[in-house]
Amino acid sequence: MAETASPRMKGRFTTCELVRREELTEDLIKFWIKPAEPFVFKPGQYCTIGVDGLERPYSIVSSPDEPEIELFIEVVPYSEGGHLTPVLDDLEVGAQMTLRPRAKGIFVLQPGFKNHIFVGTVTGVVPYISILRKFLGDSGYPEPADGVAREDYNFHVLEGASYDDEFGYDQELNELASKHDFIKFYPSVSRPNEERNANWTGAKGRINLLVEDYVAALGVDPKETCIYACGHPQMIEDVGRRFADTDYTFVEERFWKED
Ligand SMILES: Cc1cc2nc3c(=O)[nH]c(=O)nc-3n(C[C@H](O)[C@H](O)[C@H](O)COP(=O)(O)OP(=O)(O)OC[C@H]3O[C@@H](n4cnc5c(N)ncnc54)[C@H](O)[C@@H]3O)c2cc1C
CATH class of the missing domain: 2.40.30.10 (Translation factors)
Incomplete structure (x- = not known):
């Protein structure tokens, strides 16, 4: 040490x-x-x-x-x-x-969008929790950008995990979603039939396979919507591909590279 x-x-x-x-x-x-x-x-x-x-x-x-x-x-x-x-x-x-004395990274709340679709796998939910905690605790955050008023912000956290005990912040996110109409939490397990997920009653399947339908059902204007992806590199690549030739903005943070 x-x-x-x-x-x-x-x-x-x-x-x-x-x-x-x-x-x-x-x-x-x-x-x-x-x-x-x-x-x-x-x-x-x-x-x-x-x-x-x-x-x-x-x-x-x-x-x-x-x-x-x-x-x-x-x-x-x-x-x-x-x-x-x-x-x-x-x-x-x-x-x-x-x-290291300085924090780094540009995977931060993107200015100018009303709708923020946060897609993550397991630890990939981390940056979204920080953004939401700050948003809820500081009425001055984010500074007004491109005409988007604070009350126009909508957050959707879509988190995928193999097992329901891996979400990490599901309790916090469920509580936030029940308190605030502008926050939604949509967790999905990719191995629903395994014993460890016996009590799971939520969405099933890999989160990258569910994002398109979820976003389509929102009926939001793609130009007002930013899709973030963080965590497993294959999930990020797939989500990026799905929104590549659209008017949605897509940003990503990879935690590791596929060997
Ligand atoms: C910007 C950034 C932010 C990150 N934030 C987090 C975070 O919040 N939480 C977190 O746990 N990690 C995070 N990571 C990954 C972290 O930096 C380490 O790479 C990871 O913890 C593994 O460290 P290690 O030294 O044990 O293995 P490494 O020597 O880093 O990696 C060993 C092998 O494991 C692979 N690997 C790394 N992470 C994983 C993983 N989670 N699952 C499967 N394979 C993996 C690598 O690609 C490599 O092949 C982040 C990485 C980046 C670049």
């Missing part, structure tokens, strides 16, 4: 402390980290954390207004080529990590 940054890292790194962790499933963990210095980011951006010089980027779940940075991490076992995540999985509360 990196107690402090090595001399080589000096000046380019700050540190953070793991202050809370929660295991969602065997391979999905939530981390709450406290930066040693103020850490500025926009909802949708990512931070880069590291242990012993090994670093990876992680999109941020929390709103910039929260005191800690929340992360939602899928552990890739060593046997499947994972490097940092098995190390993170072993960390205990109180552990120190390095943190």
Whole structure:
């Protein structure tokens, strides 16, 4: 574990402390980290954390207004080529990590659209949670852009997972959707017939196969609609292809590349 940054890292790194962790499933963990210095980011951006010089980027779940940075991490076992995540999985509360001082990323709320269709697989839901938390907690966000008033914003979160215990933020999203007409949550499991999904009563099938019909049923103006895709590279490619020759705007964030 990196107690402090090595001399080589000096000046380019700050540190953070793991202050809370929660295991969602065997391979999905939530981390709450406290930066040693103020850490500025926009909802949708990512931070880069590291242990012993090994670093990876992680999109941020929390709103910039929260005191800690929340992360939602899928552990890739060593046997499947994972490097940092098995190390993170072993960390205990109180552990120190390095943190790049600047947040990065352009996968943020796109200005000028009334309808925001957030498509994600498992951890790909992360940037959307940050955007929604900020939107709901800060009446000044986003700054008025291209004539879209705050009350004209509509958010649709479409999340796919193999199993219903992998959504991560389904409780929060269901609560938001029940409180606010302008937020909808549409989760789908891709392996509905497996025992682990025995209690699942929602949508079934890969989320990329459901997006077109979902969006068509909304009857929204494509020019006023931005479709975001984040998470599994195959899902992103497929959704991108489906909306390629349309008037919808499409933006993406890939967490990893297909081998
Ligand atoms: C901008 C950005 C934001 C990211 N945000 C998140 C996030 O919020 N949560 C998160 O868990 N990860 C996120 N990642 C991925 C993360 O940076 C790591 O790649 C991942 O955690 C695996 O790290 P590793 O060192 O264990 O394995 P790596 O050495 O990074 O990768 C090992 C192998 O696993 C593959 N792989 C990486 N991630 C996965 C995955 N989830 N499922 C299946 N195969 C995978 C890689 O393509 C590679 O073949 C993000 C990546 C980017 C570029």
